[in-house]
Amino acid sequence: MSAKKSLMYRLSNVPHQVIGALTLIVIALPYLMPVGIPLKITPYSEQFKAALDAVPEGGNVAFSLDSAMGGTTETGGMIRATIKYFIYDRPDVHIVMWGMHYDCVLVFNTFVADVLEDADYGKEVAWFGYIPGTDAAIAKLSDDLKGILSVDFYGTPVAQLEIMDNINGAPDFDLLLSFDTYGHADSYVGHWYERYKTKIAIGMLSGSIPVATMRFTAGQIVGFCGGVKGAAELEALLKYPGPAYTNYDVMNVANLFAIGLLLFGNITYFLTKKEER
């Protein structure tokens, strides 16, 4: 008969189903009962907002929806706050939108479409949908935008869109915004910034923050907004509270739980190592 195992040993061998269920409960609770953890605005988010503010009156902004739907827990809030800022606070700015990820149509319908109902389509804003070709397409867009964007998402020829009259490539944009979960922003930096010095600001997943910091330090981008926290900060700065602030609450609680699990796993491992042998 095997020796009786200690409580610590049994705790260190909790079935993954229990940990999974606990994780879901911990994540669900702040959605049902918001904690309201205070939000501290970081200089990076302020720089991102400054980049939006720096677009001159009547300027042109390229808005690239490069997020997969799975990543919109992090990027959705920043997309929605940014498009609301331009449509409601800066109606003078022209917005040309497309996406390099094929989920962009879903992302557009979820976070952007209803806001654009308040804009003059064809004059203030245009939507071109999914552009295939990733790196090659991004390079071509920078040189000869109309060589790729011949019709908008709804099939209207580009010649009939007033907003496109004076836009032919990267030099005609005052800012490019890429909300990215797949590394397309790197292609924009390579083809739009390095060749034409187009100002670029990136919204991305928290996992991409180290690379974005490197690009920001090198002056390749004028701002970045990373993860749920960055999105919540941007919503607060732009004064358009949305899904990110709720998610920020959830992420704080969930992250503390994850850190707790990591500590618990390591402590029980070392305490029960002898017993394991």
Place this chain on the structure above:
Amino acid sequence: MVLELGPLVGATLILMLFSWFLYKQTVLYDIAEGVLIGTGAGYSFIMGIKAVRDNAVLPLLRGETVWIIPIILGFVIYLQLSDETIHFSRIPIAIIIGVGTGLSVRRVLLAEIIAQTRASMIDFSALDTVGLINSILILVGTITTIAYFTLSREQTGAFGTVTRIGRLYLMATFGAMFGNAIFGNIAVVAGRVEEILRGFGLM
């Protein structure tokens, strides 16, 4: 409480997928997985067809005859389905790889090598105290990390100390990236939990 069909179906499918790690692989999980793969493939197919129509077929029909070339090359790729014609399919694939490589080389040289090298050349005299400390950390990190990948010399003695510092920088970087990736994945799960709660009208 009014339940909408779309979110309700979405929430149910997410729960069916979660059954895999909350219990075990069940028929519910298999069904949800099949639905996910099927709809994903169907959606990608439609997006691909729309892209070809908007970017090549419509311009061709408007008289821009140059688009006949990529359309033909696109069809030639399908010749790899037969052993007798597979060699023709290598032509468009070679073009895709050639163009992709050419563009990547230019991009990587400009954005990753030249720009990053230039960014690590810092004017220390123009910095405040915090900027100076950060810049010294960047300089030390750049030199020691490059030293770590110098494999033509044994990493012992003083050189070994330098490469150990480089290894610490690498470990700190990987740790930060791993931490960010973990939290990113938690965000994905959080998004699905939110969809479940919304789907069942709980928030």
